[in-house]
Structures are given as structure tokens and as C-alpha cells.
Amino acid sequence: MDPDTIKLPNWNRLLAAIFLLGISLVTPPNSQAEEPSDIELVNFAFANYLGTGFYTSSKGSVFILKVPLKSTLKPMTSNDPGWVLKYPVSIGVTNFEEIVGGQVPELDDVGTVSFVPGIEYHYPVYQNWTLVPFFDLGIARDYNNNDNVRILGGGVMSFANFDFDRQRLLLGNRLLYADEMNLETNRNSSFAVFETGLDYNIPTDFTLHGSYIDFSLYYINYYYIRDIVVLEILDNSISLQNKNELGFTVSLPDYAWLPDSARLGLGVQFTSDNRLYRLLFGMPFF
Secondary structure (H helix, E strand, O other): OOHHHOOOOOHHHHHHHHHHHOOEEEOOOOOOOOOOOOOOEEOHHHHHHHOOEEEEEOOEEEEEEEEOOEEEEEOOOOOOOEEEEEOOEEEEEOOHHHHHOOOOOOHHHEEEEEEOOEEEEEEEEEOOEEEEEEEEEEEEEEOOOOEEEEEEEEEEEEEEEEEEOOEEEEEEEEEEEEEEEEOOOOOEEEEEEEEEEEEEEEEEEEEEOOEEEEEEEEEEEEEEEEOOOOOOOOOOOEEOOOEEEEEEEEEOOOOOOOOOOOEEEEEEEEOOOOEEEEEEEOOOOO
């Protein structure tokens, strides 16, 4: 992640991002009845932090689409910190099995829409190490139950780059606490997670439309520190549990209709219950 390259996207870039982010695959869930377990469930008011993907539980399936919009207020330099304003929009789509079966998605299939603006402070600790404290405050609309949910999140991210000749290793960490409250019932739930990501970038001499293409392998570990409190705000719930993810990304040519430094990749998340296959657009973590 290079905060200096973050720009406010134009409409062409936004539409391209929505199109590419909207592709996601998952293996079918276990058809046998699930036995009681200590795996907690959380409503997808937290879609902003879960990321794009197809999530399943015993109560159904939900597709989450996140459009991670950002703009730089003050660029970070090697000596001076910077500020980044983010305003991501996330959409949760229900009845996904019927849509995959051939039906066209309609507005009634949208379970939630969230808008969670926030601020990031990019602090250059060393030349290759950046700390990013952040704070978010936004709202989600639950169209299934006509509820509004307040969403609050905060924490810190860390990015360290290590160069090995032409290769580069990126070590990323995120400590996140997120809380949500139903504004109609005042019920709330929260969770905390510590994530560790490794992205090993390998440049190539191959060019496509005048752009050099590079390849990367990545790994992410998700460790949930705080137990998830169950709240049935929505009909469909998502299973959150400790998991690992493996995948790869490739850079895309510098087309005018794509965001700067665009990447495309495939990741596989491994949990004790199932596997999630997701198509990535951009960096694989955070």
C-alpha cells in the first residue's frame, strides 16, 4: 500500500472497480445438519470490515460487495506524516443462491447498504515502515427489517517493506475493534481481530500493452481476539472464526479506466467449516 498513490477515482474507474469486485466464488456448504459449536455469528452490518466475498452459515448465504473509496488529504513523505480520507460503500445481497441460479438481482435482494467514512493518519516510522492509526464512524441500513445501525471502528495498521534484489516482501498487520448498535432497539455487538498478512512480489520481464506485469503470493492469518456477540438484526448471519488465507495476485496494465496500480488475484480462506474462494481486486489485505 502506497498512500501517495491513492487518488479519488473518476466514474469510469469506479464502475470498473464495482464490476471486478463483484465476482466471487465459494464451495457449497455442508448439506448435513450442523451440530452446536462455539463459533459465534455476527450480522453483516460489519460488511465494511469483512471485505468482498460470499459468506455462508446455517441460516443462509450473503454476498458482500465493498467499494473501497479513498482520497489523499495530505500525502505522506519519507519525513512527514499524511492524512487519508476514506468513504467505502458496502452492499450485502441476500437470496444469492436464487441469483446464481439465473435470476437477475433486484433491489429487494439487497439486504444492507453501509456507508462508513473514516480518517487514516499515515506516520513514517522508518523508510520502509509505516504506521496507520484509523477511526471510522458510519451507518448501515437493514432493508430486511427497516433498521438503521450505527457502526464504529478503530485500530492501527502497520506496513513494512523488505527488498530482496528485484523481489519485495510486504508485511502487514491490523488490530481492529468494531462495534455496531441498532438505533431502533439500542442492542449492540462488537468484535476484535488481529490480522497478519504477507505479500511476496515477484517482477517479470513480460509486458502487456506496454506495462510490465508482476506476480505475488500472499498469506493472511485472522485471529479473533474478542468473542462475537450474537445479534439477529438480519435474517442472514455470517460465521466469523479464526482462519487462514492463501492466494496470488497479478498486476494489470495501466489502462485509463482502471485505478492506479490495479491488481487481480484469487484467494482461498480455510476455516474449520468450509473454504471460501474469492476473486480479489487490489491489495489482498486491509
